[in-house]
Amino acid sequence: MKITFPNDFHWGSATAALQVEGATDIDGRGASVWDEFCARNPAKIFQAATPERACEHYYRWEEDVEWMATLGHTSYRFSISWPRLFPDGKGALNSRGVDFYSRLIDRLLQHGIEPNVTLYHWDIPLPLAQQGGWENSETVSAFLEYADTCYRLLGDRVKLWSTINEPAWTTLNGYLTGLHPPGKTDRKAALLAAHHLLVAHHEACAITPSGIALNLSPVYPATSSQADTEAARRADLILNEWFLEAVIRGSYPNELVKLYDTLGLMPESPWPLRRTEPSFLGINYYYPHHARAGAAGTTFHINNTGNPQEDCKFSLEGCFELVKNPKGRYTDWAWEIDPETLTTLLQRVARQAPGIDLYVTENGIGLPDRLENGEVDDQPRIDFVSQHLVAVHQAMENGAPVKGYYMWSLMDNFSWINGYKKRYGFLYIDRETMKRTPKKSAHWFADIARSGCLNSP
Numbered sequence: 001m002k003i004t005f006p007n008d009f010h011w012g013s014a015t016a017a018l019q020v021e022g023a024t025d026i027d028g029r030g031a032s033v034w035d036e037f038c039a040r041n042p043a044k045i046f047q048a049a050t051p052e053r054a055c056e057h058y059y060r061w062e063e064d065v066e067w068m069a070t071l072g073h074t075s076y077r078f079s080i081s082w083p084r085l086f087p088d089g090k091g092a093l094n095s096r097g098v099d100f101y102s103r104l105i106d107r108l109l110q111h112g113i114e115p116n117v118t119l120y121h122w123d124i125p126l127p128l129a130q131q132g133g134w135e136n137s138e139t140v141s142a143f144l145e146y147a148d149t150c151y152r153l154l155g156d157r158v159k160l161w162s163t164i165n166e167p168a169w170t171t172l173n174g175y176l177t178g179l180h181p182p183g184k185t186d187r188k189a190a191l192l193a194a195h196h197l198l199v200a201h202h203e204a205c206a207i208t209p210s211g212i213a214l215n216l217s218p219v220y221p222a223t224s225s226q227a228d229t230e231a232a233r234r235a236d237l238i239l240n241e242w243f244l245e246a247v248i249r250g251s252y253p254n255e256l257v258k259l260y261d262t263l264g265l266m267p268e269s270p271w272p273l274r275r276t277e278p279s280f281l282g283i284n285y286y287y288p289h290h291a292r293a294g295a296a297g298t299t300f301h302i303n304n305t306g307n308p309q310e311d312c313k314f315s316l317e318g319c320f321e322l323v324k325n326p327k328g329r330y331t332d333w334a335w336e337i338d339p340e341t342l343t344t345l346l347q348r349v350a351r352q353a354p355g356i357d358l359y360v361t362e363n364g365i366g367l368p369d370r371l372e373n374g375e376v377d378d379q380p381r382i383d384f385v386s387q388h389l390v391a392v393h394q395a396m397e398n399g400a401p402v403k404g405y406y407m408w409s410l411m412d413n414f415s416w417i418n419g420y421k422k423r424y425g426f427l428y429i430d431r432e433t434m435k436r437t438p439k440k441s442a443h444w445f446a447d448i449a450r451s452g453c454l455n456s457p
């Protein structure tokens with residue numbers, strides 16, 4: 001069966017500054033918290049990888065834009081590096097940083113590719129991180145100075161802005177599992193940091209209407225028992241609703257406020273949450289969760305080796321334990337592949353935020369791709385993306401106003417604690433030479449983006 005997307009549907013892929021740019025100490029860029037975290041904790045990152053070179057996009061951006069055009073992109077989602085603009089986090093502006101993004105945006109527009117620009121994709125300037133990072137309310141003020149600068153200097157050409165990438169995931173790993181910087185395991189700090197990220201979103205949105213990219217993983221009960229159903233509900237509130245409601249309604253879910261209050265965890269900040277209307281909601285969807293009750297302790301583990309025998313684990317004492325779906329299909333990094341959930345997720349968000357445009361701002365699969373005889377046969381990526389596009393189309397048929405799809409990612413990149421083995425790109429990156437080679441999926445996607453049609457698998 002052939003399915004057709006509207007003519008103005010945005011087709012593209014996404015990247016983030018730290019994951020692709022490299023050039024971490026060039027042209028006045030300051031250090032980011034991730035540069036320092038990787039240097040200080042090599043054992044936490046697969047094969048002690050660092051973002052120092054990444055994909056050298058900072059030098060090869062012209063070629064990369066050519067590739068986007070070749071791959072039929074009508075839009076490109078990327079992030080601005082805050083430390084490239086403000087090496088100290090605030091104060092003096094580094095004009096060479098602005099010039100880089102200004103040239104990139106101009107070139108995209110010349111090719112008819114609409115920029116979708118994220119202000120913050122986790123690379124907080126190191127000096128701000130050292131003064132408490134997102135736990136410090138002054139970081140919000142610094143962020144607003146940075147956001148306002150971007151809006152003023154680039155806003156004549158950028159129509160799609162996102163404020164923050166995945167406030168939930170960066171909070172979870174920065175402050176609960178400790179796997180990402182600042183490497184804390186402190187629930188109170190987590191809620192305070194999350195609060196300031198959400199405040200930063202609304203305050204920036206009040207300057208210039210913007211979207212936000214939320215990581216949302218719907219939670220199913222592991223069994224039909226009442227205890228597991230309640231555990232799944234709790235997990236959904238903690239991991240999804242806390243952030244979704246804060247963005248849509250400018251307030252936190254009552255049920256959880258009561259619980260956090262009892263535990264003395266509610267954030268105390270001079271910045272209250274206020275309500276602004278997002279110009280769109282970006283949804284980053286990779287996998288659903290399955291939860292069961294009876295978590296005796298707090299444990300966590302992320303498979304960052306790509307060894308298919310290794311599971312991911314996450315449990316929050318007294319709340320829930322995330323478990324594997326016995327019927328599920330999994331990637332080598334133990335992420336479940338479940339396209340149908342994307343349909344219900346998009347419909348759920350459409351119901352909760354009526355009248356707001358939705359974009360799938362990230363969706364993709366990490367694979368151990370290999371270049372053989374000059375080609376990369378990534379059929380599993382084609383299967384993954386086509387099944388998820390069918391799911392998006394289904395949600396649209398059911399009334400969800402989805403305006404675009406960005407595959408993660410344009411190119412294989414620095415996959416945070418997974419280093420470089422976990423490859424996500426349409427473009428294969430040779431780690432020695434940095435040569436870009438389009439994978440089989442890249443050619444496949446170009447045809448779909450150009451025709452707007454997909455043969456449903």
Ligand code: BG6
Nearest residue numbers: 016165166169366415416418422
């Ligand atoms: C999202 C992030 O969480 O997922 C991306 O916004 C990230 O930056 C992507 O790379 C895939 O996650 P990972 O950890 O496998 O790279």
